[in-house]
Amino acid sequence: MMETSIKMDLIGGGLFVPVDIWSKYVNKHRRILLTFDTGATITTLSPEIFHELGYESDTKGQTTITTASSVERVSKYTINSIKLGDIELNNIEAYAHKFPEESFSIGVIGLNVLKQFDIELLFSQSLIKLNKIPC
Numbered sequence: 700m701m702e703t704s705i706k707m708d709l710i711g712g713g714l715f716v717p718v719d720i721w722s723k724y725v726n727k728h729r730r731i732l733l734t735f736d737t738g739a740t741i742t743t744l745s746p747e748i749f750h751e752l753g754y755e756s757d758t759k760g761q762t763t764i765t766t767a768s769s770v771e772r773v774s775k776y777t778i779n780s781i782k783l784g785d786i787e788l789n790n791i792e793a794y795a796h797k798f799p800e801e802s803f804s805i806g807v808i809g810l811n812v813l814k815q816f817d818i819e820l821l822f823s824q825s826l827i828k829l830n831k832i833p834c
Contacts, residue, residue: 701831703784707735708825711803716827718808719782720744723753728782731806735827739809742778746795748805749776756795771796781812786831788812 708715714735719728729752733744749756756774763772773794780789792811798804819828 701786702828703786704826704828705784706825707820707827708732713803715804716783716808720748720752720778721780722751723779724751728780734804734807735813736807736809737813739807741811742781742791742793742807742809743773743796744776744793744806745797746774749793749795754778762794783808783812783816783829786829788815 705716715732716735717730718733719730721727722729731744731748754776756776761772761774763770773796776793776795778791778793780787781791782788798806815832817830817832819830821828
């Protein structure tokens with residue numbers, strides 16, 4: 700089983716983790732601080748982040764999501780690669796959604812990524828241990 704640990708930060712009531720997301724513009728990973736969100740079904744980033752990374756929405760078009768405050772139409776994307784610590788995942792489905800300023804977030808790592816791991820939260824050490832579940 701592949702195992703890694705990543706640092707976590709508590710910011711504005713949210714749990715944030717560093718995630719390396721593949722940038723098509725510079726052909727390397729770019730580190731982004733995202734909300735660790737077990738309540739989000741799909742990993743979601745702000746549209747500006749997708750633009751900065753060089754992604755265009757999938758031909759699949761749009762879908763409807765339910766947020767904490769509304770129901771909205773969002774564009775679908777496929778992220779080439781993301782890295783959580785030393786573990787890399789490929790072809791990750793993601794949505795584009797504008798996050799409210801008061802959320803302090805530009806994106807969330809959702810269950811479509813998190814369910815691939817057994818997860819241990821170590822608040823005393825500000826760490827999250829991730830054990831990759833074999834496919």
